[in-house]
Structure formats: structure tokens, C-alpha cells
Amino acid sequence: MAAPTGTQSPTRARITARSLRTDRWWVYPSFTALVLLAFVVYATYRAFVGEHYFIEPYLTPLYSPCVTTECVEGSAHLGTWVGDWWPLSPAVLILIIPLSLRLTCYYYRKAYYRSFWMSPPACAVAEPHRRYTGETRFPLILQNIHRYALYLALAYNVLLTYDAVMSFKSPEGEWGHMGLGSLILVVNAVLLGLYSLSCHSCRHIIGGRLRSFSKHPVRYRAWGMVSVLNGRHAQLAWASLVWVAFTDFYIWMVASGTWSDPRFF
Amino acid sequence: MGYDLDMKVWRGDASGGELVDFTVEVEEGEVVLDALHRIQATQAGDLAVRWNCKAGKCGSCSTEINGKPRLACMTRLSTFEEGETVTVTPLRAFPVVRDLVTDVSYNYKVAEKVPPFAPEPRPADGAYRMQQVDVERGQEFRKCIECFLCQTVCHVIRDHEENKPSFAGPRFFLRYAELEMHPLDTNDRRELAREQAGIGLCNITKCCTEVCPEGIKITDNAIIPMKERVADRSYDPVTWLGRKIFRRDQLPDAQVPRTPGD
Ligand code: SF4
Ligand code: SF4
Ligand code: FES
Ligand code: FES
Numbered sequence: 001m002a003a004p005t006g007t008q009s010p011t012r013a014r015i016t017a018r019s020l021r022t023d024r025w026w027v028y029p030s031f032t033a034l035v036l037l038a039f040v041v042y043a044t045y046r047a048f049v050g051e052h053y054f055i056e057p058y059l060t061p062l063y064s065p066c067v068t069t070e071c072v073e074g075s076a077h078l079g080t081w082v083g084d085w086w087p088l089s090p091a092v093l094i095l096i097i098p099l100s101l102r103l104t105c106y107y108y109r110k111a112y113y114r115s116f117w118m119s120p121p122a123c124a125v126a127e128p129h130r131r132y133t134g135e136t137r138f139p140l141i142l143q144n145i146h147r148y149a150l151y152l153a154l155a156y157n158v159l160l161t162y163d164a165v166m167s168f169k170s171p172e173g174e175w176g177h178m179g180l181g182s183l184i185l186v187v188n189a190v191l192l193g194l195y196s197l198s199c200h201s202c203r204h205i206i207g208g209r210l211r212s213f214s215k216h217p218v219r220y221r222a223w224g225m226v227s228v229l230n231g232r233h234a235q236l237a238w239a240s241l242v243w244v245a246f247t248d249f250y251i252w253m254v255a256s257g258t259w260s261d262p263r264f265f
Numbered sequence: 266m267g268y269d270l271d272m273k274v275w276r277g278d279a280s281g282g283e284l285v286d287f288t289v290e291v292e293e294g295e296v297v298l299d300a301l302h303r304i305q306a307t308q309a310g311d312l313a314v315r316w317n318c319k320a321g322k323c324g325s326c327s328t329e330i331n332g333k334p335r336l337a338c339m340t341r342l343s344t345f346e347e348g349e350t351v352t353v354t355p356l357r358a359f360p361v362v363r364d365l366v367t368d369v370s371y372n373y374k375v376a377e378k379v380p381p382f383a384p385e386p387r388p389a390d391g392a393y394r395m396q397q398v399d400v401e402r403g404q405e406f407r408k409c410i411e412c413f414l415c416q417t418v419c420h421v422i423r424d425h426e427e428n429k430p431s432f433a434g435p436r437f438f439l440r441y442a443e444l445e446m447h448p449l450d451t452n453d454r455r456e457l458a459r460e461q462a463g464i465g466l467c468n469i470t471k472c473c474t475e476v477c478p479e480g481i482k483i484t485d486n487a488i489i490p491m492k493e494r495v496a497d498r499s500y501d502p503v504t505w506l507g508r509k510i511f512r513r514d515q516l517p518d519a520q521v522p523r524t525p526g527d
Contacts, residue, residue, distance in 0.1 A: 021332030
């Protein structure tokens with residue numbers, strides 16, 4: 001057997017326990033893993049089923065923008081320019097963007113490194129891996145281009161905001177409509193927007209990368225605002241994730257006729 | 266009002282050791298360090314424990330209490346349930362000297378490798394000037410008391426001894442960040458942060474921030490900003506291209522990595 005490393009290294013205090021923590025340290029990683037798994041299972045199912053994603057005037061965020069010829073009538077706000085070569089559901093094509101943002105997000109990295117990779121499962125609890133190279137090698141070195149995922153996601157948020165605005169048209173195409181679904185879509189766009197703006201890369205680009213704040217007063221103020229949001233990044237990450245699933249579920253239910261959308265005006 | 270506290274304290278040295286049971290009389294309002302001192306005074310005169318200020322400011326009394334890296338002088342006994350046994354061990358990332366005392370010299374070796382502050386030449390009147398906003402930015406980092414709790418909890422070295430030579434650790438990423446955010450400093454430490462300090466080994470799981478007794482947001486305010494700066498320099502094709510075209514921020518020669526003893 002190879003020489004012991006980590007807390008079992010020969011020079012360290014000889015304690016065999018992997019951790020001496022007495023609190024319920026496994027709650028956070030288990031809970032995180034459960035919620036993330038639940039979301040992945042739900043989103044995968046919805047992305048592949050290819051139905052009940054659109055009912056005038058609501059398009060679920062999982063299928064927006066819908067750009068292949070397979071999209072049901074009226075759902076392709078940007079046109080079906082991708083054509084018919086895409087073999088899978090149109091959602092899969094577009095979900096790559098939010099997925100790449102969340103996969104490389106500094107917060108989700110913490111969440112899944114702890115929950116799924118157990119590296120480490122919790123603080124001062126030994127990880128099970130013998131070797132560890134962090135984010136220095138392929139593929140994890142790609143985490144370094146998180147900012148590009150952010151740029152794409154910001155453009156994507158514009159489209160989701162557009163969808164939210166369009167939900168104020170009635171099914172007949174008249175402005176001045178508002179249903180519960182419109183409200184849900186607005187909240188969805190706001191939460192996703194705040195999640196992206198609170199991003200650590202965004203904070204860096206806005207002003208964090210400067211050496212001197214005093215020479216750039218405008219960027220300094222913007223940095224201050226993004227920093228406030230950034231302090232809530234983890235909460236926004238969860239809130240926006242849960243809300244996307246809820247929005248999709250709501251539209252699914254309306255589109256499938258399971259319940260009808262209450263109309264405010 | 267006094268009561269009896271059950272404790273397990275690790276005793277031994279590099280050749281071996283074990284958790285030893287003690288029951289010690291303590292008073293309400295006391296901290297773990299008080300209990301250790303009472304054991305030392307009444308039951309085990311040769312118990313080795315390091316401390317200095319008993320005010321959470323010197324960073325000497327770092328130990329692991331019920332498995333969590335903490336300052337013994339700032340951990341109130343009232344944090345524990347009645348009847349709970351309090352287990353105290355030395356820091357588990359560093360070589361043990363004796364009982365609760367570890368050899369933290371790894372940290373001093375890392376400290377030597379951080380290129381020092383290199384201010385630009387003084388202006389004609391000889392006075393450096395800094396605006397308040399720029400002064401404030403580094404203030405958080407200067408609260409560090411060098412207790413090395415963040416270093417001991419960091420799984421990169423705690424769980425992987427072999428990473429020590431190539432990893433500076435959270436306390437020193439603070440130092441890198443502080444200098445990189447200093448408007449008068451002229452060094453560019455981004456390449457060093459990647460190459461020599463191994464910032465890529467950190468997977469931002471935030472344990473350093475969780476244990477810091479000074480409440481420094483090590484990950485959010487120092488490590489992630491440094492990772493982003495390293496990305497600017499080494500991974501972002503657009504900033505890379507910009508650098509090639511405008512030939513800006515080339516690393517000056519003075520920044521060849523220093524090794525201890527240079
Ligand atoms: S966030 Fe990075 S430096 Fe801090 S404890 Fe985790 S791996 Fe270590
Ligand atoms: S950053 Fe915090 S935990 Fe780390 S050495 Fe400084 S005070 Fe201690
Ligand atoms: S989206 Fe989370 S850090 Fe960028
Ligand atoms: S004795 Fe100084 S920090 Fe505890």
C-alpha cells in the first residue's frame with residue numbers, strides 16, 4: 001500500500017478518525033445533492049418530452065428561445081432558423097447556456113464539489129480521494145472561462161425578459177392581459193437577472209479587476225452595487241433554480257389543461 | 266456556579282499519542298483555554314498548549330475542538346450542550362510537536378515566497394498619496410491574526426501532504442490579493458499566484474471562510490478575485506490577445522519566483 005497521506009501522514013498527530021466533528025455536518029451536502037438531483041431529473045424529463053411547453057402567451061423558460069422547426073406553432077419568437085437538423089428536443093439545444101453558467105458558477109462549484117465529489121464533504125472531514133489536483137487540469141481547468149458562460153447567459157436573460165413582456169399579450173395577441181403566469185414569468189426573469197448580475201465574474205469585470213478604485217469612480221460605484229448582490233449569490237442561485245422549475249411546472253400544467261391560468265385583467 | 270466538564274485531550278508527539286480523558290471543574294462563562302489551563306494546573310502539569318493573548322488577537326491558541334478548527338481562547342464552554350464531552354486535538358494539517366502544539370513553519374516558508382510590496386517611485390514631493398476608498402479595500406485583509414485555522418482546514422493540504430510545496434493556502438491568497446489591489450504596488454503577481462502559489466488547486470469550497478475567527482471573506486473577497494485575475498492573465502483569449510497587441514502587463518524580471526533562502 002502507498003504511504004498514508006493527509007491527516008494520516010507520519011508527522012501529524014496520530015488520530016485515526018476521519019473527522020472528530022460531532023455536529024450533523026452531512027446535512028448540507030446531502031440536502032444539496034438531493035435538491036440538485038431532483039432538479040436535474042425534472043429538467044431532463046421536461047427537456048426531452050417535447051410537449052406542453054407553450055400555451056399562448058406563455059413559453060416555459062426551459063424551451064426559450066425555441067429555434068428549431070420542431071417548435072409548436074407560435075412558440076418560436078426568434079424564428080426557426082436552426083432548421084430541422086437538430087435531432088433532439090429544442091430545449092436541449094438552448095439549455096446548454098444556463099447549464100454551462102451553473103456548472104462553472106463559483107457557488108455551484110462549491111455545492112457539487114462538496115455534495116457529489118466529496119472534496120471535501122464538509123470542513124475538516126477528510127475527503128476520500130488519494131490524489132487531488134483541484135482545478136489545475138482538464139477538464140476542471142475550463143472553470144476559468146466562467147465569464148464566457150456569463151456573457152451568453154446575460155444575452156439569454158434578455159430573451160427571458162422578452163418572454164415575460166410578451167406574456168402581457170392576451171392569447172388573441174392584444175396587449176393589456178395579465179395572468180398568474182405573467183407574474184410568474186416576471187419573477188423568473190428578475191431572479192435569473194439578479195443571479196447573473198451577482199456573479200463573481202460580473203463583479204470582477206465591473207470593477208473588481210481594477211487596482212485603483214479612486215481613479216474609476218463610476219466603476220467603483222457599480223462594483224459596490226454588484227458586491228451587495230454578490231453577497232447573496234448563493235441564495236439567488238437557489239431561488240432562481242427553484243423558480244425556473246416552478247415556472248416550467250406551472251406552464252406545463254396550464255398547457256396540458258390540468259388547471260387554468262387565473263387572469264387578473 | 267462551577268460544574269464538571271468531561272474532556273478528551275490529545276496527548277503525545279510525532280511518535281504516537283492518544284486522546285486522554287479528563288474531568289475538570291469549570292465556571293460558567295469560561296472558555297476552552299481556561300479548562301485546558303486548569304487541567305495543566307491541577308492534573309497534568311506537563312500538558313503542552315500554546316497561547317498568548319487570551320483575547321483572540323494573537324492567533325496562538327489554534328486547536329481543533331470537537332473536530333472544528335477554532336481558537337481555544339474564543340470558544341466559550343456555553344457553546345456545548347450540557348454533559349457534552351469536549352474533545353481538543355492539535356491542528357491536523359501540520360506536524361505535531363507535543364500535545365496541542367504543532368509546527369506551523371510551513372506557513373512561514375510560504376510567506377517568504379510572496380513577492381513583497383514594490384511601490385512605484387516617490388513623486389517629486391516625496392509623499393505617497395492614497396485615496397480613502399483604496400485604503401479601505403485592503404483593510405479587511407489586514408485583520409488577519411495569522412492563526413492559520415484557514416490553512417489547517419484547507420483540504421488541499423490537510424488531506425494531501427504532497428500538495429504543500431506547490432500551494433500557498435488561503436491566508437497567503439489574502440496577501441496576494443491585498444498586494445494586487447494596492448494602487449501603489451507595481452508587481453504583477455498573477456502568474457505567480459497560478460504557478461507557485463497554486464491557486465488553481467483551491468476548489469473554492471469555502472472552509473477557510475467558515476473557520477476564520479476574524480470573519481474575513483477569504484473566498485469571496487480574495488481567492489475568487491485572484492482566480493479571476495489569473496483567468497485574465499492566463500485563460501481568457503480576449504485579454505490574452507489584447508496583451509499581445511498592446512504589449513501591456515508583461516511580467517518584469519524581478520518577479521521570477523523566489524525560493525526560500527534566496
Ligand atoms: S476555499 Fe480554497 S483555499 Fe479555502 S479552504 Fe477551500 S480549497 Fe482551501
Ligand atoms: S485569514 Fe483568518 S483564519 Fe486565516 S490566518 Fe488569518 S485570521 Fe486566521
Ligand atoms: S454565476 Fe455564480 S459565480 Fe458566476
Ligand atoms: S490566545 Fe491569542 S488568540 Fe487565543
